Amino acid sequence: MSPRKKKIVLGILGALILILAAEIIGRLGLAGKAWPAPTDAISSVLGNKLSRALLFRSLGATLASAGTGLVIGSVVGMAVGFLGFLLPVLRAGLDQTASILNTIPLVALAPLLIALVGPQGMSVLTAALGSGFAMFVATASGLLAVSPAHADFFKVSGSSRLQQVIRLSLPSAVPSLLGGLTLAGSGAVLGAVLGEWFGAPMGLGVLMISSMQNFQVKLLFVVALTAALVSLLAFYAMAAIQKMVGRRFS
Amino acid sequence: MTKETSLPARILTLGWPILALLVIWELVADLNGYTDLLLPRPFGVASYVFNNLAKFAEPTLVTVALAVPGTLLGLTVGCILAILVWYSSILDGLITPTTSVLQAVPVVAMLPVIGRLVGYNEITVIVIVMLLSFFPTFVLVLGRLRQVNGSSEDVFRALGAGRWNTLLRLLIPQAVPGLLAAVRMTAPFSIGAVILAQYLLSIGGLGQLITDSIVRSDTVTVWAIACITSIVSIIVFALTKRLEDRVAVHFK
Numbered sequence: 001m002s003p004r005k006k007k008i009v010l011g012i013l014g015a016l017i018l019i020l021a022a023e024i025i026g027r028l029g030l031a032g033k034a035w036p037a038p039t040d041a042i043s044s045v046l047g048n049k050l051s052r053a054l055l056f057r058s059l060g061a062t063l064a065s066a067g068t069g070l071v072i073g074s075v076v077g078m079a080v081g082f083l084g085f086l087l088p089v090l091r092a093g094l095d096q097t098a099s100i101l102n103t104i105p106l107v108a109l110a111p112l113l114i115a116l117v118g119p120q121g122m123s124v125l126t127a128a129l130g131s132g133f134a135m136f137v138a139t140a141s142g143l144l145a146v147s148p149a150h151a152d153f154f155k156v157s158g159s160s161r162l163q164q165v166i167r168l169s170l171p172s173a174v175p176s177l178l179g180g181l182t183l184a185g186s187g188a189v190l191g192a193v194l195g196e197w198f199g200a201p202m203g204l205g206v207l208m209i210s211s212m213q214n215f216q217v218k219l220l221f222v223v224a225l226t227a228a229l230v231s232l233l234a235f236y237a238m239a240a241i242q243k244m245v246g247r248r249f250s
Numbered sequence: 251m252t253k254e255t256s257l258p259a260r261i262l263t264l265g266w267p268i269l270a271l272l273v274i275w276e277l278v279a280d281l282n283g284y285t286d287l288l289l290p291r292p293f294g295v296a297s298y299v300f301n302n303l304a305k306f307a308e309p310t311l312v313t314v315a316l317a318v319p320g321t322l323l324g325l326t327v328g329c330i331l332a333i334l335v336w337y338s339s340i341l342d343g344l345i346t347p348t349t350s351v352l353q354a355v356p357v358v359a360m361l362p363v364i365g366r367l368v369g370y371n372e373i374t375v376i377v378i379v380m381l382l383s384f385f386p387t388f389v390l391v392l393g394r395l396r397q398v399n400g401s402s403e404d405v406f407r408a409l410g411a412g413r414w415n416t417l418l419r420l421l422i423p424q425a426v427p428g429l430l431a432a433v434r435m436t437a438p439f440s441i442g443a444v445i446l447a448q449y450l451l452s453i454g455g456l457g458q459l460i461t462d463s464i465v466r467s468d469t470v471t472v473w474a475i476a477c478i479t480s481i482v483s484i485i486v487f488a489l490t491k492r493l494e495d496r497v498a499v500h501f502k
Contacts, residue, residue, distance in 0.1 A: 010343025018348055034366045090266070097267035100480075103487045105442020107449050107457065108479035111464060111472040115289070190356035197450065205359070209450070212362035224363045228355040235354040 034217050041218035042225075051219060054207065059226060061203040062123070066192035066234075069127020074184060077132035078177070081139025085169070095140065102133045106191075110198050119199030123192045130191025131184035138180025142173030174249040178242040185234035193227050204230075290470045299474045306459075306478055313448065313455040314482065316372060317440040320379025324436070327380065328387025329429065333417065335388075336395045346392075353385045358443050361450060370451045378443050383436035387429065394428035395421050427498040434490040438483045445479060 019038065024030075026037030045051045080098075084091040106126055117125050146168055154164050196205025204227045211220040262269075272292050279289045286294055299306060331349075335342045361378055368374040395417075406416045448457020456475055463471040 007343055010340065011347030014344035014346075014348045015351075017344065031367060089263070092263045093266040096264045100268075100484055100487070103438040103483045104480040105439070105445055105483060107442060107446040107460070108476045108483075111460065112476055186354055186356065190359055193356065193359045194446075208359075208362045212366050215366070217366060220363060220366060224360055227359050231356050231359075232351065232354050 036218045036221050038221070038225075041221040044218050045222040055219075055222065055226065058202055058204045058207045058223070059230070061200075062189070062192050062196065062205065062227075063230070065123035065195070065200075065203065066127045066188045066230075069124045069129075069192060069195075070131045070184060070188035072124065073128035073130065073132035073188065074135045074181070076128065077135030077180075077184075078139045081136045081143065084140055085143040091140070094136075098133060098136050106194055114198055120201060122198045123195030123200050123203060123205070126195030127188040127191035130187035130194075134180045134183035134187055135177070138176045138183075139173060142176025142180075143169045145176055146172045171249060175242075175246050178238075178246050182235055182238040182242055185238040186231045189227070189231040189234050287467065287469055290473050295470060295473045295477060298470050299478065305471075306474065309454070309456045309459045310478055310482065313441065313444050313457070316375050316444045316448075316455065317379055317437070320376040320444075321383045321433075321437055321440050323376065324380040324383030325387050325429065325432065328384045328432065329391050329425075332388050332391040332395060332425075333422075335392060336417070336421070337413070349385070349388060353389065357381045357385070358446060361443075361447055365447070365451050370453060372453065374451065375444055375447045375453070378447055379440045382440055382443055383432065386435050387432040390428035390432045390435075391425045392428075394425040397424065399424070423501050426501040427494070430490075430494040430498050434487070434494045437490045438487040441479070441483050441486055 022035075023037050023039060026035050026040065029035075045055060080094060084094040106129070110122070113125055114122060150168055150172075151164075154168055159167070192203070193205040193208070196203040197209055200206055204223055207223045208220060208227070211217075211223060275292055278284070279291050282289075290298075331345065335345055357378065360381075361374075364377050364381075365374045368377055399420075402420055403416065406420055411419070444455065445457040445460075447453070448455040449460050450457070452458050452461055456479060460472060460475055463469075463475070
């Protein structure tokens with residue numbers, strides 16, 4: 001067997017062992033009532049018309065807020081990053097504040113954010129915060145990632161500052177922006193789910209809390225699985241875009 | 251930044267957005283004529299904290315203390331697994347792909363599941379924090395263990411060092427910066443995760459104080475907690491960053 005093939009086989013085997021272990025623990029009840037067998041949980045939730053509709057409606061709501069938040073967060077993050085690039089006086093302060101804001105836990109700001117946008121707007125806002133930081137960092141570092149040779153060439157050719165920004169800095173920032181987007185995508189999903197814990201009317205986060213409180217372990221399990229899958233998909237979809245587009249710019 | 255710049259100038263260049271936030275906060279409250287019940291002013295919040303230190307000190311300590319065991323566990327398990335995976339190519343094949351996929355799962359969002367599974371108690375918090383710090387530790391430490399450094403490894407091989415000897419004397423010291431980076435990346439967020447868990451499951455600490463204060467419409471306390479948490483996270487971030495900067499140099 002070639003090493004590459006061996007790697008793939010082992011990888012699949014590892015994932016299977018994990019899934020099988022989860023199934024056996026559930027079937028034998030080794031972890032108590034709160035750990036359902038995955039196959040049982042999935043079939044019973046998807047098999048029931050009501051719970052299936054509920055799951056998909058919640059998924060739609062979460063995707064909508066994550067998407068809106070991603071767009072808002074990306075635009076604001078890139079705008080602030082660009083501002084720091086245009087006005088270098090502000091850069092040190094912006095960098096510092098962005099990394100500080102990023103370490104402040106969401107829950108601490110939650111009451112204030114709710115006061116700002118109301119519980120309905122929370123998931124969009126937290127999704128925007130989750131993705132905005134990644135995009136800010138990507139923009140700020142990407143715009144500076146100009147190759148010195150190119151910069152010299154632009155200077156020697158007598159280009160204006162505007163031309164330099166549009167034709168050199170912006171294209172040079174694309175790979176970094178795409179890298180930021182892979183983080184921003186899953187960050188937005190996480191942000192949306194967490195934001196929904198603070199009184200949103202519906203969404204995966206709401207369903208998670210209500211099924212936790214009502215001891216609907218199968219539903220809870222499936223909702224958590226859905227949230228994890230969505231966040232994985234967001235990550236890998238962005239990574240695929242990065243690979244496709246990035247090749248042209250690297 | 252040169253050393254000649256004066257302190258006020260440094261504070262201004264680095265901290266202008268924070269000063270701006272404080273001014274906006276004050277202005278919003280003043281211009282709209284908000285009462286303290288709706289939007290307490292910065293000075294009011296600060297003096298409230300100083301006058302009620304006991305009220306905030308205990309929950310803050312509880313929250314910070316709860317972040318420690320989980321973080322340590324996550325770091326330990328991450329390191330051990332990274333070493334095992336480095337040592338055995340079969341384990342590597344079995345564990346690494348799944349772990350790198352699972353790494354993208356939002357751990358904090360799994361709080362309700364862990365809470366249901368483990369119970370509404372501190373152990374849930376420890377498990378969440380452990381998971382939070384486990385993944386970055388595993389990935390970063392493994393990355394450093396695998397980093398090729400031809401000449402040093404050649405020396406070890408030429409002198410007839412065994413695998414464990416190479417690991418102990420060459421690769422583990424080489425992995426220390428990876429571990430420190432993991433600490434810096436996860437420690438500030440583990441504080442947030444603890445508060446979130448305490449909020450959601452109502453199990454004491456700053457998290458429960460938030461819930462209780464919202465119920466009582468105690469806006470000043472809510473704002474005070476927001477400020478305290480922010481400051482604590484920033485301190486943790488600064489300390490871990492400094493630790494990384496100071497110690498990592500010796501291992502590079």
